[in-house]
Amino acid sequence: MFAAGASLADSLTKSAIYAILFAKTESSLAIPPQNVEPFGPRIGSRAMSTSLSDSSRGLVAPPGAPNSALDRSKNPPAPSRKRERLRPDDGRLARGRKSRARIREASRALFRERGFDGATLRAIAERAGMGASSIYRHVQSKEELLIDELSEMQEEAWTRFRARDDRDRPTQQRLRDFLDVQHDLLVADRDLTTIALRATTKTEARVAKRVLQLYDRTIGLxxxxxxxxxMKNHLAKDVDVLETARVLFHLTNGARIPWANGMVTDDVLRASIHQALDLLFRGISADSR
Known part of the structure; x- marks a missing residue:
């Protein structure tokens, strides 16, 4: 009996020793936890509840994203630096203006020589004495150059008109003066005016839309x-001033088509514009009602 008890005790002792040794070995080989669950967060765990909460708010980044949307919302990216504004006396501004002036001069010369379609931006750059890639620092297309010229001409016409205008004069006389100033500028640069007229007939051309926008501004003036x-009771009360401005513009612009094709002289064109204005006012002036 004592032998059997001793044998059982020895067996239990050996089992206990093996268990202790196994536990120590497993403990020494285990990797310390690093708040990472290898098979994803457990259902009901805090990590799972946070993930579900973030997902419902749309703050969880898609798989493979380097940072979560939640992190980005807490730490927004630093704002990009604004482009430095140059001082008025900065030499780079002066050089830029000179370069752009050379480009515009070269473009006008080539537009006259080859027509708008025949003048490439590369040829304009060569005429201006700069590399083909350098010109893109100042302009992006030859259409931009044409619009610049037309815009400047339009602004100059309005500036000259306002410099000598009296707003209390009869409306018909004010319109005549504005159209005369515009006429003088347009006939002084026949080639540019002709290019603009032809551009509007090519509806597929990129420049047509821009020229028509300038025409809309003239209608606005x-x-x-x-x-x-x-307001001064020079016109009938029921006259639609927008439609009247459009009619007047298209009458005068249409009169320039035979002039642009060399069929009439500058003076004949001016007289045609005056006649169109007189005819229009005989139908819309307050005295005729």
């Missing part, structure tokens, strides 16, 4: 004069 005339 005419409408401003007409609006003042209606």
């Amino acid at each position: 005419l409408m401003e004069i007409l609006q003042r005339g209606r």
Whole structure:
């Protein structure tokens, strides 16, 4: 009996020793936890609840994203630096203006020689004495150059008109003066004016839309004069000043087509514009009602 008890005790002792040794070995080989669950967060765990909460708010980044959307919302990216504004006396501004002036001069010369379609931006750069890639620092297309010229001409016409205008004069006389100033500028650069007229007939051309936008601005200037005339009772009360400005613009612009094709002289064109204005006013002036 004692032998059997001793044998059982020895067996239990050996089992206990093996268990202790196994536990120590497993403990020494285990990797310390690093708040990472190899098979994903357990259902009901805090990590799972946070993940679900973030997902419902749309703050979880898609798989493979380097940072979570939640992290980005807490730490937004630093704002990009604004482009440095140059001082008025900075030499780079002066050099840029000179370069752009050379480009515009070269473009006008090539537009006259080859026509708008025949003048490439590369040829303009060569004529201006700069590399083909350098010109893109100043302009992006030859259409931009043409629009610059037309915009400047339009602004100059309005500036000259306002310099000598009296807003209390009869509306018809004010319109005549504005159209005369515009006429003088347009006939002084026949080639540029002709290019603009032809561009509007090519609806597929990129420049057509831009030229038509400039035409809309001219219509707006005419409408401003007409609006003042209606306030001064120079026009009938029921006259639509916008439609009247459009009619007047298209009458004068249409008169320039035979002139651009060399069929009439500058003076004949001016007289045609005056006649169109007189005819229009005989139908819309307050005295005729």
